[in-house]
Amino acid sequence: MTVWVWDSQESRFEEAPEDVGTWTLLAADSWLVEEGQVRAFERHRARFADAAVQVGVGALVTAEFWASVVEKIPEAGEWFPRVDVLETAPGGTRVLALRLRPAPPRTHELGVLIPPYFDPRSTPGRKGPDIAMLENLRTQAREEYDCDEVLLLSKDGYVIEGATTSLLWWDGDTLCAPDPALGALPGVTSALILNEARVRSIPVEYHQVRPEVLIRHEAWLVNALHGIRRVYQLVDTRTDSSPVHVQSATAVVFGRWREWMNSRQRRFLRQ
CATH class of the missing domain: 3.30.470.10 (Aminotransferase class 4, branched-chain amino acid transferase, N-terminal domain)
Known part of the structure; x- marks a missing residue:
């Protein structure tokens, strides 16, 4: 670097x-x-x-x-x-x-940890000050639970976002995102996806969701590095810490959304 x-x-x-x-x-x-x-x-x-x-x-x-x-x-x-x-x-x-920095390897799915604590960030409204602390949490999740991401929970137990990702999930044909009142960072990738959903006349709704509810839904964690990744399992450390597989939609639909995301790339305009 x-x-x-x-x-x-x-x-x-x-x-x-x-x-x-x-x-x-x-x-x-x-x-x-x-x-x-x-x-x-x-x-x-x-x-x-x-x-x-x-x-x-x-x-x-x-x-x-x-x-x-x-x-x-x-x-x-x-x-x-x-x-x-x-x-x-x-x-x-x-x-x-x-x-x-060289780009690290990218993946298309991930295991996710539900932690026993609430959002520990000191500056949740701005990306930067908490990066090192959040990376330490992710490292611990990988080493102890084989999870690639950690959910950040409000004091009422609702999902705000991931440590490095924005949450989206499907409720039938409706694309859902966390209630803005929870204070998630303004995700660039999630905004692109939500805008495209509206262009396609896909209903978009905002809700407060508890992490255990995501088990019954196709859930995505998205960011600039990986694009769209589907959650394939949750490990709830508030209970018995046993991995639980998450419901998935068809691979065709997921694949088409990833293809669309890749098509959004544009060449830098250099002076």
Whole structure:
């Protein structure tokens, strides 16, 4: 992984200092790049710009910054770049940064952990500050329960989202998403899917759902890296921790939605 820090005075990236790993992450956004193509890049840009405004550095997120980000990403290969807002020291300077990371392997289904605790995030409304903590939870879920994702639950026990994903599920022919009042992050991939459902005249509804209810439904956890993944089993650590298989729709329908998602990729516009 390579890290660059944005010099806003010179409008260029510079190599990050050795201690960049000790800086505090205030905001972040990431997306998948395959052979120079990306999905919904403008939505990722907008979400990161909003987060930068929240932490007081909105003016740094300029057209020159984004042009330089694109130039740093190779046209060949598979990449999972991330842009950050970093604080160099408590109460210190806040800067933008770019991490160029190889894309990890992608999957189309996953096992999911229902934890015995409520959403532990310190900053649930902004992607970034809780990334390391959430990754630790996912690592624990993989090692102890063979699960790839952890659900985040409200204090009333409803599903908000996954640690790195947005939740969608089917109730018959209706596509459902968590009630916005639960405060999920604005998911780029879930927004694309919900918009396409409306274009196809598929009913869309928002509900508060308890995790055990998902066993009876086709459930998807979606994000920029993997696109659409179906939940094939749930492990409920609030009970006996035995894996329970989740109901699935036809492979044809699921496959067509994944094909549609892949078709949303567009080539970067380089200056």
